[in-house]
Amino acid sequence: MGFVDEIGITVQAGRGGNGCVSYRREKFVPRGGPDGGDGGNGGDVLMRVNPNLSTLFEIGRRRKYRAGDGKHGAGGKKTGRSGASIHIGVPAGTLIRDRDTGKLLGDLTEPDQEIIVARGGAGGKGNARFATATHQTPDRAEAGQPGESHSLHLELKLLADxxxxxxxxxxxxxxxxxxxxxxxxxxxxxxxxxxxxxxxxxxxxxxxxxxxxxxxxxxxxxxxxxxxxxxxxxxxxxxxxxxxxxxxxxxxxxxxxxxxxxxxxxxxxxxxxxxxxxxxxxxxxxxxxxxxxxxxxxxxxxxxxxxxxxxxxxxxxxxxxxxxxxxxxx
Ligand SMILES: Nc1nc2c(ncn2[C@@H]2O[C@H](COP(=O)(O)OP(=O)(O)OP(=O)(O)O)[C@@H](O)[C@H]2O)c(=O)[nH]1
Ligand SMILES: [Mg+2]
CATH class of the missing domain: 3.40.50.300 (P-loop containing nucleotide triphosphate hydrolases)
Structure with a gap:
């Protein structure tokens, strides 16, 4: 395995699922109450120190890392499943910067230390949440929010005494x-x-x-x-x-x-x-x-x-x- 101490990657967090517009089905009622569930949240992208690593080689072999999207909400007030987060293992001593702004996002030095580098989008609310006393059959639901996306620059500065x-x-x-x-x-x-x-x-x-x-x-x-x-x-x-x-x-x-x-x-x-x-x-x-x-x-x-x-x-x-x-x- 090669020794690599500088790489660029992009990280894309998951999109939130859409809220659902749905109505209870009831006998003799053409339109029951709203029961559209919320969308699930998008997954985050995290970086975590893996003490067994000593190079950025493996991580740099992929250009882009994506977390899972949230699932859409469904009828019966069912919330969509959240998107899966991903954990990218990095060696101790990894500095993480936003490539566009140069801002230092983290300096990971301790075993299992972790940070979120891209936050998943929130799921949208289903129409069940919009019912009010005066408006009992809302046909409104929110769309899920997009997940954050960043270009990152990773630099390894080994930890030695x-x-x-x-x-x-x-x-x-x-x-x-x-x-x-x-x-x-x-x-x-x-x-x-x-x-x-x-x-x-x-x-x-x-x-x-x-x-x-x-x-x-x-x-x-x-x-x-x-x-x-x-x-x-x-x-x-x-x-x-x-x-x-x-x-x-x-x-x-x-x-x-x-x-x-x-x-x-x-x-x-x-x-x-x-x-x-x-x-x-x-x-x-x-x-x-x-x-x-x-x-x-x-x-x-x-x-x-x-x-x-x-x-x-x-x-x-x-x-x-x-x-x-x-x-x-x-
Ligand atoms: N006689 C003798 N030879 C030594 C000693 N230490 C190292 N050498 C020899 O010196 C040469 C260079 O040793 P390395 O340890 O590879 O030197 P280095 O400083 O790591 O070299 P680079 O990696 O090229 O920077 C080798 O042939 C070693 O065997 C010593 O204490 N005595
Ligand atoms: Mg040497």
């Missing part, structure tokens, strides 16, 4: 595979990761947080280079960012500058998140080189690790735990 950012090949996916049960594709060429991967990281004390591994960034990503800023929206909601830089990089300061600049160009508030630098692949360095690794870059703490040997991973998870606690308390 920590985002992994780095140049292609920095070792992001490998790290995710070491600290969570996720099994993303890993390879020695750039742009192995094409869409975000999520993994649950278990912290000491039985808590878990969600980490998001996104495709590698390169200089000019904000202008569309490489996979560009296509996936930066998925770290917009995280509280913590980890910058991964290869420990043998010629100029790690410069790499951090490139990464921070790309984030800033996309959304300057990303730089206000708390976070730290991880120097990856230290197993390819000599002990002497490891001693010389910087403790901090641009004022940001560095943690040396090797996903190959596991070196530094406990320290990294402990740091994540600290930062999580701090951002929850503060």
């Amino acid at each position: 920590v985002g992994l950012v780095g140049l292609p090949n920095a070792g992001k996916s490998t790290l995710l595979s070491r600290i969570s049960a996720a099994r993303p594709k890993i390879s020695g060429y750039p742009f192995t990761t094409l869409t975000p991967n999520l993994g649950f990281v278990r912290l000491p004390g039985y808590r878990s947080i969600v980490a998001a591994d996104i495709p590698g960034l390169i200089e000019g990503a904000h202008a569309g280079k490489g996979l560009g800023d296509r996936f930066l929206r998925h770290i917009a909601r995280t509280r913590i960012l980890i910058f991964l830089i290869e420990a043998d990089a010629e100029d790690p300061d410069k790499v951090l500058g490139v990464l921070r600049n790309e984030l800033a160009q996309f959304d300057a508030s990303l730089l206000r998140k708390s976070g730290f630098v991880v120097l990856t692949k230290t197993d390819i360095l000599t002990q002497e080189q490891i001693q010389k690794l910087p403790d901090s870059l641009g004022g940001i703490d560095c943690i040396p690790i090797s996903s190959l040997t596991g070196y530094g991973l406990d320290r990294l998870v402990a740091r994540l735990s600290d930062e999580t606690r701090r951002s929850r308390d503060g």
Whole structure:
């Protein structure tokens, strides 16, 4: 199943059924009292979070979603059956906007949270409702109201606590595979990761947080280079960012500058998140080189690790735990 994080669809709620004009049949009375029933209400279109979904792919395969129309009223004061509502399942983190006005209709983040995106039309009243003392045989009934119809724009911004950012090949996916049960594709060429991967990281004390591994960034990503800023929206909601830089990089300061600049160009508030630098692949360095690794870059703490040997991973998870606690308390 493909990863899709932006789609357009139209939603059409059901029409209300018409009210009925009908009269009781009675012996010796040419026209009995009015007994036309009301039309049923049209069905609504709702969106509800389905925690098992992680993409808008399935929803986007259909352009239009329609709820059922209400049935017309009938004689004997029978109300028409209401039209069936439909529930469209969306992944947690879905923002729903009216495509024509741009208005935000909802940001669905909690399991089973739901909103009505198109309201069904009311059923029309049957003539039984129009009888009065002076007008006992009304021939009037209402038509059902049309259901609402909207063009919607859906955008998925994944819900994660920590985002992994780095140049292609920095070792992001490998790290995710070491600290969570996720099994993303890993390879020695750039742009192995094409869409975000999520993994649950278990912290000491039985808590878990969600980490998001996104495709590698390169200089000019904000202008569309490489996979560009296509996936930066998925770290917009995280509280913590980890910058991964290869420990043998010629100029790690410069790499951090490139990464921070790309984030800033996309959304300057990303730089206000708390976070730290991880120097990856230290197993390819000599002990002497490891001693010389910087403790901090641009004022940001560095943690040396090797996903190959596991070196530094406990320290990294402990740091994540600290930062999580701090951002929850503060
Ligand atoms: N020696 C060594 N190699 C590593 C380590 N971590 C990752 N690698 C290798 O580095 C290469 C890139 O790793 P990935 O995890 O795919 O890198 P990435 O940052 O996810 O790359 P993109 O998805 O392209 O952005 C792979 O060949 C990994 O096996 C490590 O700790 N030590
Ligand atoms: Mg990757």
